[in-house]
Amino acid sequence: MDQIPSRVTCCIAGGGPAGMMLGLLLARAGVEVAVFEKHADFLRDFRGDTIHPSTLQVMHELGLLDAFLANPHQEVRQLHGLIGDSELVVADFSHLPTRCHFIALMPQWHFLNFLAENARRYPGFHLCMEADVVDLIEERGRVAGVRVQAADRMHEVRADLVVGADGRHSTVRAKAGFPVHDIGAPIDVLWMRLSKKPSDPQDTAGRINYGHMMVTLDRGDYWQCAFIIRKDGFAALQARGIESFREDIVRLAPFFRDRVGELQDWDQIKLLTVTVDRLERWWKPGLLCIGDCAHAMSPVGGVGINLAVQDAIATANILAQPLADGTVTTGQLEAVQKRRMFPTRATQRVQVVVQERVIDKVLGSNKPIGAPWPLRLFNAVPFLSRIPARVVGMGFRPEHVQTPEKALARS
Numbered sequence: 427m428d429q430i431p432s433r434v435t436c437c438i439a440g441g442g443p444a445g446m447m448l449g450l451l452l453a454r455a456g457v458e459v460a461v462f463e464k465h466a467d468f469l470r471d472f473r474g475d476t477i478h479p480s481t482l483q484v485m486h487e488l489g490l491l492d493a494f495l496a497n498p499h500q501e502v503r504q505l506h507g508l509i510g511d512s513e514l515v516v517a518d519f520s521h522l523p524t525r526c527h528f529i530a531l532m533p534q535w536h537f538l539n540f541l542a543e544n545a546r547r548y549p550g551f552h553l554c555m556e557a558d559v560v561d562l563i564e565e566r567g568r569v570a571g572v573r574v575q576a577a578d579r580m581h582e583v584r585a586d587l588v589v590g591a592d593g594r595h596s597t598v599r600a601k602a603g604f605p606v607h608d609i610g611a612p613i614d615v616l617w618m619r620l621s622k623k624p625s626d627p628q629d630t631a632g633r634i635n636y637g638h639m640m641v642t643l644d645r646g647d648y649w650q651c652a653f654i655i656r657k658d659g660f661a662a663l664q665a666r667g668i669e670s671f672r673e674d675i676v677r678l679a680p681f682f683r684d685r686v687g688e689l690q691d692w693d694q695i696k697l698l699t700v701t702v703d704r705l706e707r708w709w710k711p712g713l714l715c716i717g718d719c720a721h722a723m724s725p726v727g728g729v730g731i732n733l734a735v736q737d738a739i740a741t742a743n744i745l746a747q748p749l750a751d752g753t754v755t756t757g758q759l760e761a762v763q764k765r766r767m768f769p770t771r772a773t774q775r776v777q778v779v780v781q782e783r784v785i786d787k788v789l790g791s792n793k794p795i796g797a798p799w800p801l802r803l804f805n806a807v808p809f810l811s812r813i814p815a816r817v818v819g820m821g822f823r824p825e826h827v828q829t830p831e832k833a834l835a836r837s
Contacts, residue, residue: 430554435587436458439592440592440596447735456550475534479820482526484826486525502519502530516632561573587714589713594701594718614657614659615654621685625681638654656789700724723774739826740765741762769821769822
């Protein structure tokens with residue numbers, strides 16, 4: 427672990443996708459930056475693992491794509507939906523104007539470790555693990571730094587700018603007193619894994635039938651499964667018993683029948699409580715919030731990581747030079763929010779529509795269903811699958827790296 431500095435130009439609370447990408451970009455641009463991560467490592471299961479074409483494009487722009495894709499991953503070139511007995515190609519990424527025409531499924535710890543390794547090449551980068559940002563330092567009407575709890579003691583770190591990137595349960599935004607607009611979500615998600623066999627279907631897919639929904643992500647030698655349930659419905663599901671839950675899985679994916687018994691107890695099933703919210707204001711003098719800290723996303727589309735990365739790129743594009751010059755203004759902090767508010771609102775709006783008009787209706791019936799005619803058009807008119815591919819794969823305002831590499835990287 428790097429020693430905790432007493433002063434840096436920018437300190438970032440949270441070593442997730444937004445924090446690590448911003449740390450890399452600022453250090454690359456010659457800004458001294460410290461990232462504080464409260465855990466000892468990045469190794470946590472059932473985090474978002476989807477790296478979309480927009481983020482892969484960023485890795486290409488940084489000259490890191492080939493090295494990045496050397497990490498273990500699977501490539502998803504189409505998203506399939508199985509609705510009743512109908513199989514549909516919901517999104518086809520082959521026509522996107524990006525370097526990569528696929529989603530990379532990669533454990534998030536590989537992604538974050540890769541960003542950390544490359545950021546450490548720059549002398550102005552500090553990554554402090556087991557360092558928890560617990561409070562803000564405010565002086566003369568502005569945020570002037572953070573208080574960090576490490577194993578040994580409390581540290582005060584002064585900075586020209588503090589960036590909150592500490593997720594949907596952010597300490598930074600709570601300490602800043604930012605009001606949160608709770609948009610709401612009618613669903614929660616259960617994450618689990620089941621072994622994979624050569625005879626299994628080969629495609630990552632969403633499965634909808636009998637009042638249930640499940641997404642199966644091909645992770646090479648196992649399936650990572652997301653089972654969608656009604657909000658706060660986990661206790662009722664547990665009361666029915668694990669055997670009943672196994673049968674729900676088999677009804678959606680019959681090929682799991684010979685191994686659904688691998689789920690022996692509820693400890694193997696991780697509950698993700700879905701939250702969709704956003705801050706109406708992301709900044710105050712000396713402080714900026716980005717990523718899930720500024721806007722918690724639904725798992726619909728798996729776009730949370732990529733929204734966070736895009737926030738980081740926009741932040742670096744707008745603030746790297748002012749940070750280097752010591753001239754960051756509140757107008758520039760506001761410019762970051764203005765740049766990223768439209769894609770945030772638009773993405774959340776799409777997610778809410780899907781939740782309310784599709785998922786909520788499916789979960790309200792236990793009868794077998796068929797694909798509605800608008801979705802059947804995706805097979806009849808393949809061009810239509812390019813539309814969700816664009817929304818999911820690139821987002822509403824993809825960002826591109828504009829910050830030059832000013833710091834001398836270590837080989």
